[in-house]
Amino acid sequence: MSKKVxxxxxxxDTGGAAVHEAIALGLHVRAMVRKIDERSDALAALGAxxxxxxxxxxxxxxxxxxxxxxxxxxxxxxxxxxxxTVNFAQAAKEARTKAVINLSQRSANRHSTSDSCRDTFISExxxxxxxxxxxxxxxxxxxxxxxxxxxxxxxxxxxxxIPAGKGRHSAIAVADQGxxxxxLLKNPEGHxxxxxxxxxxxEMDHEQMAAELSExxxxxxxxxxxxxxxxxxxxxxxGVPEYVVKHFAGAMLDYQNGHMSGADNNVEKLTGRRSMTxxxxxxxxxxxxxxxx
Numbered sequence: 001m002s003k004k005v006x007x008x009x010x011x012x013d014t015g016g017a018a019v020h021e022a023i024a025l026g027l028h029v030r031a032m033v034r035k036i037d038e039r040s041d042a043l044a045a046l047g048a049x050x051x052x053x054x055x056x057x058x059x060x061x062x063x064x065x066x067x068x069x070x071x072x073x074x075x076x077x078x079x080x081x082x083x084x085t086v087n088f089a090q091a092a093k094e095a096r097t098k099a100v101i102n103l104s105q106r107s108a109n110r111h112s113t114s115d116s117c118r119d120t121f122i123s124e125x126x127x128x129x130x131x132x133x134x135x136x137x138x139x140x141x142x143x144x145x146x147x148x149x150x151x152x153x154x155x156x157x158x159x160x161x162i163p164a165g166k167g168r169h170s171a172i173a174v175a176d177q178g179x180x181x182x183x184l185l186k187n188p189e190g191h192x193x194x195x196x197x198x199x200x201x202x203e204m205d206h207e208q209m210a211a212e213l214s215e216x217x218x219x220x221x222x223x224x225x226x227x228x229x230x231x232x233x234x235x236x237x238x239g240v241p242e243y244v245v246k247h248f249a250g251a252m253l254d255y256q257n258g259h260m261s262g263a264d265n266n267v268e269k270l271t272g273r274r275s276m277t278x279x280x281x282x283x284x285x286x287x288x289x290x291x292x293x
Contacts, residue, residue, distance in 0.1 A: 002026055002027055002028040003027050003028065003069055003070070003186065004027070004028040004030060004067055004068050004069060005022060005027050005028070005029060005030065005068060005069060005070045005071065005072070005185045005186075006030045006032060006064055006065055006068040006070075006071040006072065007019050007022065007029055007030070007031050007032065007048075007071075007072045007181075007185075008032045008053070008055070008064075008071070008072060008073055008074055008088075009032075009072075009074040009075070009076070010031035010032055010033050010040070010043055010048070010050075011031075011033050011034075011037075011039040011040060011043070012074065012076070013142070013144060013174045014074055014103055014174055014177045014178060014181065015031075015072065015074050016039075016043075016178075017174050017175050017177060017178025017179075017181075018072055018177075018178045018181040018182050018185070019031050019043055019046065019048055019178075020046065020178060021178045021179050021181070021182035021183075022181075022182040022185055022186070023046055023047050023048065024182070025182050025183070025186050027182070027185060027186055028049070029047070029048045029049065030048070030049045030050075030051055030064065030068060031043045031048040031049065031050050031051070032051055032052075032053040032061075032064050033050060033051070033052060033053070034052065034053075034054065035052060036050070036052065051063070051064050055075065055080070055083075055084035055087060055088065056080065056083060056084065056087065057087070058087040058090055058091055061087055061088055061091040062091040062094055062095060064091075065091050065092060065094075065095035065097055066095060068095065068097060069097070069098050069099070070097065070098055070099040070100070070101065070184075070185045070186075070188055071088075071092060071097050071099070071100050071101070071185075072100075072101045072103070072181055072185060073085075073088050073100055073101065073102050073103065074103040075103075075123075077116050077243070077244050077247050078241070078243060078244075079115075079243055081116070081119045081120065081123050082119055082122060082123060082126065085123040085126045085127065086126060088100070089126060089127055089130035089132055090130070092130075092132045093130055093131065093132050097132065097133075098133060098188070099133050099134075099135065099184070099185070099188035099192060100127065100132050100133065100134045100135070101134075101135050101137060101181055101184050101185060101188070102123070102124065102127055102134055102135065102136050102137065103137050103139070103177075103181075104120050104123065104124055104136045104137060104138045104195075105117070105120050105138060105139065106138045106139060106140045106141075106169075106197065106259065106260050107120075107251045107254050107255070107259050107260060108120040108121040108123075108124060108138065109121055109254060109259060110122070112250045112251070112253075112254055113246075113249065113250035113253060114246060114247045114248075114249065114250025114251050114254070115243065115246060115247065115250075116243070116247040116250075116251070117247070117250055117251055117254065124136050124195075133188070133192045133193070134192070134193070135184055135188060135191045135192060135193075135194055135195075135196065136194070136195040136196070137177075137180070137181070137184075137195075137196050137198055138195060138196070138197050138198065139172050139177055139197075139198040139199070140169045140170055140171060140172055140197070140198070140199050140200070140260050140262075141169055141171050141172075141255075141260060142171065142172065142173070142174055142177075143171045143172060143173040143174075143200070143276070143278065143281045144173060144174045145171075146213075146281070146282075146285075146289065147285060147288060147289075149238065150234075150235055150238055150240060152288065152289070153292075154224075155213070155221065155289055156289065156290070156291060156292050158219065158220055158221055158222060159221070159222055159224050160206060160209060160210045160213065160221055160222065160223045160224065161224045161226065161231075162206060162224075162225075162226075162231065162252070163225060163226050163227060163228045163230075163231045163252050163256075164205070164206040164223075164225060164252070164255060164256065165225060165255075165256040166205055166256070167205065167206075167255040167256045167257075167258065167260065167261070168203050168204060168205045168258075168260070168261045169199075169203065169204075169255065169260035169261060169262075170199040170200040170201065170202055170203045170204070170262065170263035170264075171199075171200050171209070171278060171281075172198050172199050172200045172267070172275050173200070173275065173276050173281050175276070176198070176200075176267050176275035176276060177198055177267075179267065179270075179271045179273070180196075180198055180266070180267050180270045180271060183270040183271050184196075184270065196266050196270075197262070197264050197266060198264075198266055198267060198275075199262065199263045199264045199266070199267075199275070200263065200275050200276070200277060200278065201263065201265070201274050201275055201276075201277055202263055202277060202278075203261060203262060203263040204278070206223045206225070207223050209223070209278055210222060210223040212277070212278045212279045212282070213278060213279070213282050213289075215279060216278070216279035216280075216282035216283050216286070217282055217283075217286055217289055217290055218290075219290070228248075228249055228252050228253060229249070231248070231252070232245050232246075232248055232249045235248060
């Protein structure tokens with residue numbers, strides 16, 4: 001009988017990728033979603049056991065964890081992380097879950113001006129206090145953000161627009177995070193109690209990132225640095241939620257001060273295959289990145 005694991009946020013970015021990869025590894029995947037819709041139906045068609053749960057309802061989490069050996073916890077950039085963390089830790093403790101994989105963020109920082117960064121730091125501590133066997137994952141910025149509405153239209157017109165200053169990072173694709181999450185769900189032994197950074201293979205600043213995007217897409221991409229307040233004002237105009245806007249303001253300040261720097265090969269260590277580069281990601285999604293020019 002295959003090992004049963006729970007993946008929360010299963011219709012989201014990292015959760016969805018983890019579902020695909022965990023099924024490919026032969027795990028019995030219980031996918032927790034907020035509602036049944038076409039996205040959850042697609043997970044069921046893949047072979048996942050779909051359950052409805054609510055991070056603010058400890059009893060629904062406890063039911064989802066029944067009979068599960070390992071679980072993946074993820075929460076969006078939104079208010080309520082600490083409430084969700086306490087509920088999940090309590091439910092996992094009651095269910096005697098053998099491993100909880102917690103998606104944190106590289107910018108987790110109790111001194112940040114971002115509520116999300118501060119709460120993510122405390123969320124890690126709550127899991128540690130709870131006594132549940134936990135592994136914290138700290139990914140750097142996602143490559144997939146290049147495809148998000150606040151970035152994609154600018155890239156399609158040749159501009160990598162972000163208040164990055166001279167900060168550096170090694171962006172990581174959601175697909176590579178999914179592989180790492182699935183590998184840890186299958187074999188968490190030896191990693192319990194650790195914090196694992198997840199990065200792309202090469203650290204770079206945004207000038208270098210623009211150059212790599214240019215080469216991959218066959219057209220000039222120019223990095224446009226701008227003040228953080230100007231950038232966040234534009235996000236507000238686009239309809240980005242206030243909590244997310246405030247997070248970007250704090251996280252980008254932290255980024256400029258080196259909080260996201262560094263690179264590692266942890267994805268390769270966990271899965272046997274390195275994470276993709278900026279250029280590889282761009283070529284994979286060139287149809288969208290080059291559209292509507």
